[in-house]
Amino acid sequence: MPDPKFAKPWHGIPREEIDWHPTVNEEACIGCGTCVTGCGRLGYRFDFARKKSVVYDPLNCLLGCTTCANTCPSNTISFPPLEYVAELLSRPEDMLLFWGVTDTSDFYHLDYLQEWIKKDSNFKIWLAARTNYNRFVPPNGLIFYEGTVYGALKKADVYLTNCDVYLAGPAKTVRATLDVLAEKGVPRDRIFIDSFVR
Ligand code: SF4
Numbered sequence: 001m002p003d004p005k006f007a008k009p010w011h012g013i014p015r016e017e018i019d020w021h022p023t024v025n026e027e028a029c030i031g032c033g034t035c036v037t038g039c040g041r042l043g044y045r046f047d048f049a050r051k052k053s054v055v056y057d058p059l060n061c062l063l064g065c066t067t068c069a070n071t072c073p074s075n076t077i078s079f080p081p082l083e084y085v086a087e088l089l090s091r092p093e094d095m096l097l098f099w100g101v102t103d104t105s106d107f108y109h110l111d112y113l114q115e116w117i118k119k120d121s122n123f124k125i126w127l128a129a130r131t132n133y134n135r136f137v138p139p140n141g142l143i144f145y146e147g148t149v150y151g152a153l154k155k156a157d158v159y160l161t162n163c164d165v166y167l168a169g170p171a172k173t174v175r176a177t178l179d180v181l182a183e184k185g186v187p188r189d190r191i192f193i194d195s196f197v198r
């Protein structure tokens, strides 16, 4: 089981989506245990029966760290090329839209939104309405949540720590959304607000 203390999202990318971990060439491993004792993130276990080290929790591994490979006397530990990390950093960022209304009949131009998400796979949209008028069914590709927009945000499995957030709405909604953003680890100086009284 990866340790949640280590297996955190990296630059907003869920750790499970990142293929960065050591690989041990078992044939060449002399079983010295240096990698097991040297990794502060408990990435390895030692298989005493076979006298080999085993990568036990690959998701615990720190992005860009290659300490175990550098200290292995048999030079038998490998990693993906560092270009892989550079590619991750340069991949297009997700753009997320959470749109909340009182009633589902208040939504408009959903066909436009559908076109946008078709053109850009990094664009994701959540619709939220407190009242589901006439058993609303969202168009394909759009996610619907019955409730408040901050409720949708709270429930959504999204990583926002490296995002800029643009927040517009009535003061009460803005306040509630700020609480959710704080829970999700968004720094206050990355939130831009347009609040109005209704
Ligand atoms: S440091 Fe290298 S040789 Fe030693 S146990 Fe780990 S993989 Fe094997």
Ligand code: SF4
Pocket (backbone or CB within 6 Å): 021, 022, 038, 039, 040, 041, 042, 043, 044, 060, 061, 062, 065, 066, 067, 068, 069
């Ligand atoms: S690269 Fe660093 S964090 Fe990853 S397993 Fe090796 S020592 Fe541990």
